[in-house]
Amino acid sequence: MKPTVLKEAELVLDEVHSFVLRISLNRAHGGKGKPRPQFHLVHVNSEFTSRMKSTEEVLDQLETQITKVLDGFELH
Numbered sequence: 001m002k003p004t005v006l007k008e009a010e011l012v013l014d015e016v017h018s019f020v021l022r023i024s025l026n027r028a029h030g031g032k033g034k035p036r037p038q039f040h041l042v043h044v045n046s047e048f049t050s051r052m053k054s055t056e057e058v059l060d061q062l063e064t065q066i067t068k069v070l071d072g073f074e075l076h
Helices: 055-071
Strands: 019-026 036-043 048-052
Touching (some): 019 055
């Protein structure tokens, strides 16, 4: 299916990429201790999902996914 172009100056609909980051704070059993973050990153367009335990992992994975999008981008 060919993407629909709105106007020459606007984006093609397939060129809009969305990412969702969910953060859950999980406590150890019994509800004691410092909450541990659990991150869940989703690239909505490709349905890629990844679970991580640190912000560094999230940033690395987000950079990887954005690089993949930009590497596949073709100028019209």
